[in-house]
Amino acid sequence: MSARALRKAGWNTVGVALALVMVFPVYWMVSTAFKPDDQINSLTPTWFSSSPTIRHFHDAIHTPFFWTDVKNSLIIVLVTVAIAMTAAFLAAVALAKYRFGGRGIIILLIIGIQMLPGAGLIIPLFVVLARYHQVDKLSGVILTYLTFALPFCVWTLRGFILGIPKELEEAAMVDGSTRLGAFVRILLPLVAPGLVATSVFAFITSWNEYIFARIILSDQGKQTLTLWLSYFLGGSRHQDWGALMAGSTLTAIPVVVFFLLIQRRIMFGLTAGAVKG
Amino acid sequence: MAVAAETTTKWSRRRRLTFGRVWRAAVPYLLVLPVIALMTAILGYPIYSLGRLSLEHYTLFELIRHHGQYIGLHNFGLVLHDQVFWHTLFRTIVFTVANVGLTIVLGTLVALLLIRVSTWVQIILTSCLVLVWAMPQVVAVQVWYWMTNFQNGVVNYILTELHIGNFFQHDWYATTFSQLALVTALIVWAGIPFIAISVYAALTQVPSDLVEAAEIDGARAWRVFFDVTLPIIKPVLLIVTSLSILWDFGVFTQPYLLIGQAHIHPGNYLMGIYLFEEGYLKADYGRGAAISILMLVIVAAMSVVYVRRMIKIGAEG
Numbered sequence: 001m002s003a004r005a006l007r008k009a010g011w012n013t014v015g016v017a018l019a020l021v022m023v024f025p026v027y028w029m030v031s032t033a034f035k036p037d038d039q040i041n042s043l044t045p046t047w048f049s050s051s052p053t054i055r056h057f058h059d060a061i062h063t064p065f066f067w068t069d070v071k072n073s074l075i076i077v078l079v080t081v082a083i084a085m086t087a088a089f090l091a092a093v094a095l096a097k098y099r100f101g102g103r104g105i106i107i108l109l110i111i112g113i114q115m116l117p118g119a120g121l122i123i124p125l126f127v128v129l130a131r132y133h134q135v136d137k138l139s140g141v142i143l144t145y146l147t148f149a150l151p152f153c154v155w156t157l158r159g160f161i162l163g164i165p166k167e168l169e170e171a172a173m174v175d176g177s178t179r180l181g182a183f184v185r186i187l188l189p190l191v192a193p194g195l196v197a198t199s200v201f202a203f204i205t206s207w208n209e210y211i212f213a214r215i216i217l218s219d220q221g222k223q224t225l226t227l228w229l230s231y232f233l234g235g236s237r238h239q240d241w242g243a244l245m246a247g248s249t250l251t252a253i254p255v256v257v258f259f260l261l262i263q264r265r266i267m268f269g270l271t272a273g274a275v276k277g
Numbered sequence: 278m279a280v281a282a283e284t285t286t287k288w289s290r291r292r293r294l295t296f297g298r299v300w301r302a303a304v305p306y307l308l309v310l311p312v313i314a315l316m317t318a319i320l321g322y323p324i325y326s327l328g329r330l331s332l333e334h335y336t337l338f339e340l341i342r343h344h345g346q347y348i349g350l351h352n353f354g355l356v357l358h359d360q361v362f363w364h365t366l367f368r369t370i371v372f373t374v375a376n377v378g379l380t381i382v383l384g385t386l387v388a389l390l391l392i393r394v395s396t397w398v399q400i401i402l403t404s405c406l407v408l409v410w411a412m413p414q415v416v417a418v419q420v421w422y423w424m425t426n427f428q429n430g431v432v433n434y435i436l437t438e439l440h441i442g443n444f445f446q447h448d449w450y451a452t453t454f455s456q457l458a459l460v461t462a463l464i465v466w467a468g469i470p471f472i473a474i475s476v477y478a479a480l481t482q483v484p485s486d487l488v489e490a491a492e493i494d495g496a497r498a499w500r501v502f503f504d505v506t507l508p509i510i511k512p513v514l515l516i517v518t519s520l521s522i523l524w525d526f527g528v529f530t531q532p533y534l535l536i537g538q539a540h541i542h543p544g545n546y547l548m549g550i551y552l553f554e555e556g557y558l559k560a561d562y563g564r565g566a567a568i569s570i571l572m573l574v575i576v577a578a579m580s581v582v583y584v585r586r587m588i589k590i591g592a593e594g
Contacts, residue, residue: 015394015402023405029420045431087311094308115580117527119549120573123556123565124327147320208413210530226415248416259411
């Protein structure tokens with residue numbers, strides 16, 4: 001028993017040490033963002049700052065284009081999610097609740113498209129968008145984001161819809177509801193958490209996206225927040241690490257908060273889809 | 278009169294029935310229509326253009342005229358006779374093997390640790406993993422760049438303090454090897470949470486009495502792992518390994534931003550960067566399309582292996 005307890009304590013120590021190592025970069029980002037400049041630029045790092053400052057956040061949000069890029073990011077992400085969720089929900093219902101010719105091919109395509117590396121598509125997407133004058137426009141970015149948001153949303157929503165017991169829906173229909181009535185009153189409330197989780201996940205991936213935004217948006221006034229952050233240091237010799245970390249923290253906060261809220265549910269959606277395929 | 282009325286009702290009933298049947302059969306197609314239409318326009322059409330572009334001389338001039346010049350397989354010839362392509366391919370394969378191997382092995386080890394620790398450690402460790410998982414790529418790159426900068430990066434300080442060597446003002450961005458090693462460290466760090474949490478979920482499915490029975494029978498820990506645990510978590514491992522291969526082979530954001538555009542050169546290209554630099558930045562879209570197609574073919578070949586193995590496992594199970 002004692003040996004067993006000792007072993008447990010050993011594993012616990014390793015676990016806590018590992019947690020500290022993994023989370024260190026995140027801690028270092030946030031703590032640097034709050035540190036005064038002399039502590040940041042010193043050769044000996046300060047592990048815990050006793051004199052935190054919010055000056056770097058002030059600097060970061062007052063850099064040119066910060067608020068423009070926040071606005072651009074929000075527009076792109078919200079429009080992408082709205083279009084993707086509406087179209088994907090209809091398709092997910094069809095794939096989960098109906099048997100029809102071509103269903104297998106559609107499922108195969110949806111899985112296949114998600115395996116395409118984004119980098120492999122930048123050239124044709126750029127050329128096609130240029131042909132239709134969508135370069136340097138938010139609408140062009142929204143269109144490219146739909147290429148990955150749509151298949152993902154269809155697949156995940158299908159998983160959530162499959163997770164609902166068929167008996168519930170059938171019971172409602174026996175009670176005299178029409179299929180649409182059963183759908184609205186039974187299916188929709190049950191699938192609502194899945195809808196929220198999928199939207200949030202699509203929100204996160206679009207918010208974080210870099211390469212498509214990089215090739216489509218070169219006009220400084222039309223960029224997204226990830227581009228703003230990637231250009232933050234620019235070519236300047238004197239590097240403002242404090243402001244960079246404040247900017248990084250600000251970019252990460254919405255994503256981290258949302259992600260923590262939905263992580264479990266998304267794992268469930270993905271596995272439900274995988275198991276019941 | 279009566280006959281006529283009867284025929285009309287019969288007719289309309291049959292028509293109503295047929296209409297209803299057609300309507301019911303059409304519903305799923307109408308539901309998938311928006312997605313199919315959108316995907317055809319935003320992905321189908323570009324993929325068709327990709328094929329066309331690869332056979333054309335298409336640079337900035339042609340981009341403005343919206344019209345390429347057909348040159349057959351010339352672009353493919355250019356790429357396949359380019360030493361840079363083969364070196365990049367080789368480098369990317371080595372990079373992918375290293376990244377996927379490290380992510381999977383370390384991720385699985387973390388998962389195995391997760392089932393051995395007490396609940397409170399489990400909560401702490403999982404929270405930290407999810408926090409890392411949630412970090413946007415571009416943010417993670419900036420943080421790593423700050424931690425590894427040669428002047429006063431905290432990584433150099435820690436390594437020196439731990440007496441691993443003298444890393445005072447060590448420049449991690451000096452050689453191609455250490456640049457890519459740094460990118461690997463970043464990708465592995467960011468990739469571990471997804472693997473660890475997925476494998477942990479699978480590990481909780483392993484019946485503990487099975488493991489205990491094997492242990493009572495005197496089996497060594499690694500035998501228990503390979504004979505009892507591994508077969509059960511194998512499907513999950515296969516899925517996450519395949520996904521990691523696809524992600525790491527086509528990786529762009531982390532190496533491009535961490536190494537920094539100014540320090541990117543043909544000697545440290547990875548496939549995604551090669552494509553971006555040669556096709557997009559040099560505005561040689563025809564050749565870029567040929568590179569894209571070669572890259573997509575390689576990725577598709579890897580996916581086929583994955584899909585076939587998945588089907589095989591399905592048949593066995």
